[in-house]
Amino acid sequence: MVEVARRLRVGFAAVERWLENEREQVPLWAPIALGVGIAAWFALPHRMAWLAFCCCALALGCVGVLLPEGSRLRRMMVAGGVLACMGCVLIWGKALMLGKPPLTRATFVQVTGDVLSVRAVPAQQMVRAMLRPVGAPTLPKVIRINIAESDVPEGLGKGATIRFRVRLMPPAPPSVPGGYDFAARAYFQGIGATGKALKPIEMVKPATGPAPLRARLFAHIADQIDDPARGIAITLATGDQGAIAEADAEAMRNSGLAHLLSISGLHVTALIGAVIFLLMRVMALSRRAALDWPLMLIAAAGGALAGVGYTLLTGAEVPTVRSCIAALLVLGGLAMGRDAITLRLVATGALIVLLFWPEALVGPSFQMSFAAVTALVALAEHKRFRAFAAARDEARWRKTGRMLLVTLATGFVIEMVLMPIALFHFHKAGMLGAFANIVAIPLTTFVVMPLEALALLFDLIDLGAPLWWLTQQALTLLLMIAHGVSASPWATMLTPSVPAVVFAGMMAGLLWCLLWRSRWRWLGLGPVGAGVITILLLSPPDILVTGDGRHVAVRTPDGRMAILRAGAGDYVRDVLSESAGYDGTLEPIARLPQARCSSDLCAVGLMAGGRPWRLLVTRSDTLVERASFARDCAAADIVIADRGLPRWCRPRWLKIDRRLLARTGGMAINLDHATVRTVRQPGDAHPWIAPIPKRSPRYDPSKPRPFDARPQPQL
Structure with missing residues (x-):
């Protein structure tokens, strides 16, 4: 002892x-x-x-x-x-x-609602409106409605009252494990239900007064620039990405340039820096001001006001708020003559955001924003990097080369830090972003944004047309870079859904490396390396089932993926492909050589874990004759249906029907290890989770029936 x-x-x-x-x-x-x-x-x-x-x-x-x-x-x-x-x-x-409970179940109703806000989404040919239902105590206090562009009534805007028919749905949870959880986000945004308005849409009371500044700016820029540059020009000015075509947005993501579309540090800093520069130059024209006034303090105050106004104009999203707070702290430090660009500045900004918007922590926007800034500042504070990047008297070609290396190094570090976040949330990460950003960031900061700001300024005297043309050419070049990099086979890395434990361990290791300064910081590479190895060894799911049971995807022995319903929409296909880490085309299950399908059922033979598996899936609402269906159930290892299955349907291992999916949500099944991952945890009591039916399913997915190890008949 x-x-x-x-x-x-x-x-x-x-x-x-x-x-x-x-x-x-x-x-x-x-x-x-x-x-x-x-x-x-x-x-x-x-x-x-x-x-x-x-x-x-x-x-x-x-x-x-x-x-x-x-x-x-x-x-x-x-x-x-x-x-x-x-x-x-x-x-x-x-x-x-402050959270708002969601609608308990889907309902078809006629709604009369006061319009709280309207947002145009030209890329999807629709308008998205937030409404407060009137005289409907059973409905949520706020609902989000999509209206087709052709059905938008005259006078729609904030303050208007409209009447329409709609099928309201609760905000959607993740379709499959690892998917996007809109239900959680909608809960904190106060959205209790969503739906698409059906025509005719009656205007009870039109909006009065001018449209909000953000909407007017959106419409003005849309009239000045043609597609495809129009969407990005609108985004840079208003923060609204609704006008960006999906193909362009996908190219920006795959090329590592998506951060340019999220109004954050780059945009806020460029605006504040430009305002400070202009104010300093203008005030310096006066001898009295140059000699007697505190020019830096005045310019910093002007830049701060510009930053706050830009933040409010672009919707005050988390990255913008974080950037604005950080910029205000930097300006305060500069006004007091102190070095303000430190990791303490980043930590202060994170504390403020978490205190006011704690739900932002689990979103990719907060994580990527703060991770990138933390990595950038930590790299800048490193003694060797600071010495290499410091200004010195040298030949121009050496200085240019050194600056290119500095830019490449910072881009590479940021890409490495953001990679686990991108893989966890989006199941893909850009691999060539560091190279694309060498051109894209200077192009956006020093060409596109100044040109767009000058164009808006000169529009006050109707002389902005030449500047808008130059802006469009610069944005076209930016999109050419994005599509060119995205087309490379090395542009992205795809993985199946990354477990939360692996992601948490990698982030803990990265923070340990970034926040400490002694040699013990490198201990954080241990969990980072373990996470990388785990991700590389992740086994993709063999079967994916969406939460409604309608859509099923299976992995074939040659690594391809097939989907049950050939008519499934692009959104469903994208969700299933990304969750499986698959970059190919989903072919219909009915075309697989190992599948036999009728109009009612599909039987699929799979090989995994050293044994054959037999999968039986329903594909219609037709009543199947009991004797044959009971025989097929007994011969199958797994039965999947989007309706309730009778008790006498007893597969060898797992029965997945509407009652079970109501408790578990979507599923990802790995046949090699006979494991099942579900969207919902047992006993999940988060307030956005819909009530679970009291009737228990016959099978618990956490305790599946032991399967018969005897060889099964091949199809």
Whole structure:
């Protein structure tokens, strides 16, 4: 015992020496601790688990109190435990007080609603409106309605009242494991139901007064620039991406240039820098102002006002708010004569965003925005990189080459940091973004945005046409770069759905590498490397089933994917392909040589895990004769249907029907290991989850029936 106590004291002293050397970096972990609590609330299923986490976090703080007084480890454990508990309570409280419960089930109704906002989506030939239903206490307080462009009534705008018929649906949860969770996002946005308005749409009361500035700016730019550059020009000015064609948006994502479409640090910094430059030049024309006035303070105040106005104009999305907050802190530091561009600035911005918008933590926008900025600042603070990038007296060609290397290095680091986030949320990541950004970022910052700003300014005197033409040519060049890079076979990396545990471990390792400064920082490469290996070894699912049971995709022995319903829309196909990490075309299951399909059923033979599997899927609502269907069920390992199946349908391993999917959501099945992943956790009590039917299914997906290991008959 004495020896153990001595070793503990020695180890504690070593940790204290290390933390003393890293004392400038310790405060950077405050937003991380707060974020852990927020993430725990999203990851854990119900209130008892949330309470247990809070108790464990506070217990960590209590353990810290037992350490020697005044030690840094003690303060870190106490602060970390309290902040983690605060994060969980913060998001829990916001969900209870401000979140809006969704519609419980689909319903077809006639709605009279007051229009809260209108957003044009030209790329999809529709208008998206937010409404508050009138005289309908059973409906949510806010619903989102899509209206076809041809059906939009005259006078539609904020403050109008319209009447129409619609089939309202609850906000959609992920279709398959790892998919986009619109239900969670809609809950915090206050959207309780969605639907598409059916004509005729009656205008009860037209909108009065002028349209909002953002809408007028949208319409003005749309009249000045032709497609395909029109959508990006509108996005850079208003933050609204609704006018960008899907093919262009996909090319921007695959080429690593999608960050240019999200109004964030690049755009806010360019605007503020331009305003400060102009104000300094204009004020310097006056001798009195140049000698007596605090020019930098005045210019910084003007830049701050411009940044805040731009943030409000573009919708105050999380990246824009983060960038605006960071810019204001930088301007404040510059006005006081201090070096403000540090990791503490990034941590402060993250704390402010998490305190006001804790739900943003789990979204890709917050994660990619802060990860990129953290990596950029951490790289800039590195002694060797700073020495290499510092200005010096040298030949022009050497300076140009060095700047290109600096730009390439920063782009490469940012791409590496953003890759796990992109793979987790989108199942794909750009591989050539660092090279594309060498041209795209200067083109956007120093050519496109100044030209567009000048064009808007000169439009006040009807002289903006030449500048709009130049803007269109520059944006056309940007799109050529995006499509050219996207066409390369090396442009993107595809993976199946990445488990949340793997993603969390990789992000923890990256933060450990970025936030510390001593050699111990490189210990973070361990979980990062383990995550990379795990992702490379991920086994794609053999069967994907959407939450409604209508769409099923299977993987064939040669690695292709096939879909049950040949008429499935592009959205469904994209969701299934991305979740499976598949980049090819989904062919109909009926065309597979190992499938036999009738108008009612499809039987598919698969080989996995060293044994044959027999899959039986319903494809219509036709009543099947009991004797033959019972025989087919008994011969199948897995039966999938979008309706309730009778009790006498007893497959060898798993029965998936409407009742089971109501409890689990979509499924991803791996036959090699006989495992099932589901969208919904057992007992999930998050407030946006629809109530689960009381009747239990015959089979629990977490405990599937043991399958018969005897060889099954081949189809």
